[in-house]
Amino acid sequence: GNSVTQMEGPVTLSEEAFLTINCTYTATGYPSLFWYVQYPGEGLQLLLKATKADDKGSNKGFEATYRKETTSFHLEKGSVQVSDSAVYFCALQSNTGNQFYFGTGTSLTVIP
Amino acid sequence: GAVVSQHPSRVICKSGTSVKIECRSLDFQATTMFWYRQFPKQSLMLMATSNEGSKATYEQGVEKDKFLINHASLTLSTLTVTSAHPEDSSFYICSASKLQETQYFGPGTRLLVL
Numbered sequence: 760g761n762s763v764t765q766m767e768g769p770v771t772l773s774e775e776a777f778l779t780i781n782c783t784y785t786a787t788g789y790p791s792l793f794w795y796v797q798y799p800g801e802g803l804q805l806l807l808k809a810t811k812a813d814d815k816g817s818n819k820g821f822e823a824t825y826r827k828e829t830t831s832f833h834l835e836k837g838s839v840q841v842s843d844s845a846v847y848f849c850a851l852q853s854n855t856g857n858q859f860y861f862g863t864g865t866s867l868t869v870i871p
Numbered sequence: 872g873a874v875v876s877q878h879p880s881r882v883i884c885k886s887g888t889s890v891k892i893e894c895r896s897l898d899f900q901a902t903t904m905f906w907y908r909q910f911p912k913q914s915l916m917l918m919a920t921s922n923e924g925s926k927a928t929y930e931q932g933v934e935k936d937k938f939l940i941n942h943a944s945l946t947l948s949t950l951t952v953t954s955a956h957p958e959d960s961s962f963y964i965c966s967a968s969k970l971q972e973t974q975y976f977g978p979g980t981r982l983l984v985l
Contacts, residue, residue, distance in 0.1 A: 795976070802877075802964050802978035803915070848914065852973070859905070859966075859974055863914045 761786045765849045765862035772839055772869050780834040780865045782823075782849035790851040792816075792825050792832040797846045797864070806834075806847070839869045873899045875967050877977035884955055885985055892950045892980045894965030900945035901967035905974060906938075909962040921948055955984040 766781040784792065791810045795803040807816030812827035821836045832849060849862040874897040884890050894904055903922050907915040919935075921927035921942035929935045937959075939951040948967075952959050960983050966974040 791973075793973075800981075803976040805973075805976075808973070858917065858920070859915075861914045864912075866912070 761790065761851060761853055761858075761860045763849050763851055763860050763862040765847075766865050767863070768846075769866040769868060772867070774841055774869055774871050775838045776869075778834070778836040778839045778843075778867070780847055780849075780867070782832045782834065782862060784830050784832065784849075784851050784860075786830075786851055786853065788854045790853050792823070793850040793852065793859075794821070794823055794832070794834050795848040795850060795861075797848065799845070803848065839867070841869045841871055843867060844869050873897075873967070873969075873975040875901075875965065875975045875977040877963075877965055877980050879980060880978065881981045881983075883983045883985065886956055887954055890952045890955055890982060890984075892952075892963055892965075892982075894948045894950070894967065894977050896946045896967040896975070899967075899969055901948075902945065902970055903968050904942055904948035905966045905968075906940060906948075906950050907964045907966070909964060909979075915964060918950075952982065955982070957984045960984045 763784050793808045794806040796806045807818040809816040809825035815824045823832050823834045846864045846866045848864045876895045878893045906918045909915050918933045919927045919929045921940050923942050927940040942948040964979040966976045968974045
């Protein structure tokens with residue numbers, strides 16, 4: 760079946776620190792992979808995505824590379840800001856249907 | 872990118888009443904809409920999938936008589952929480968997609984049942 764496992768939080772970092780949030784997946788076929796961000800009190804916003812192996816998604820300084828060999832899609836940012844404080848969700852979309860599978864979310868707090 | 876709206880953004884209701892939440896795709900025709908529920912500090916749980924003009928497909932454990940879903944047009948789906956109770960209080964999020972493309976998420980509706 761399809762599932763997503765992501766690093767448990769909460770994660771607290773100082774401003775300008777390096778961020779990694781791990782995400783691994785199991786899937787049949789060739790899924791698309793996503794990172795969504797949820798700011799307090801708001802819905803999900805697409806942060807970045809990758810649709811095939813070795814693709815790198817990037818946006819707002821965040822990056823994630825689709826690694827088929829390790830079934831991973833880790834989120835990274837070289838220098839976090841206070842405004843990056845949010846909950847981050849890793850997700851996959853099966854290529855056999857339209858359904859999304861979400862990880863449990865990782866809460867990030869960046870302190871000045 | 873595609874825009875999905877939800878209305879209302881927040882609703883407070885008394886126990887026993889019904890609440891309707893609307894989900895609209897503003898700039899594209901959504902062949903499929905999805906309804907999710909999110910409990911505090913937890914991930915999204917898919918409740919049901921609806922295709923325009925047909926009955927919704929509910930996930931296991933979701934009461935179809937309690938959570939009525941109508942997908943009357945290619946730009947509108949509604950979720951009605953019937954006879955709401957405090958345990959139905961949650962954040963409800965819809966998403967919409969065109970054919971097999973990416974899902975675009977609405978901003979969510981926070982429901983509080985007193």
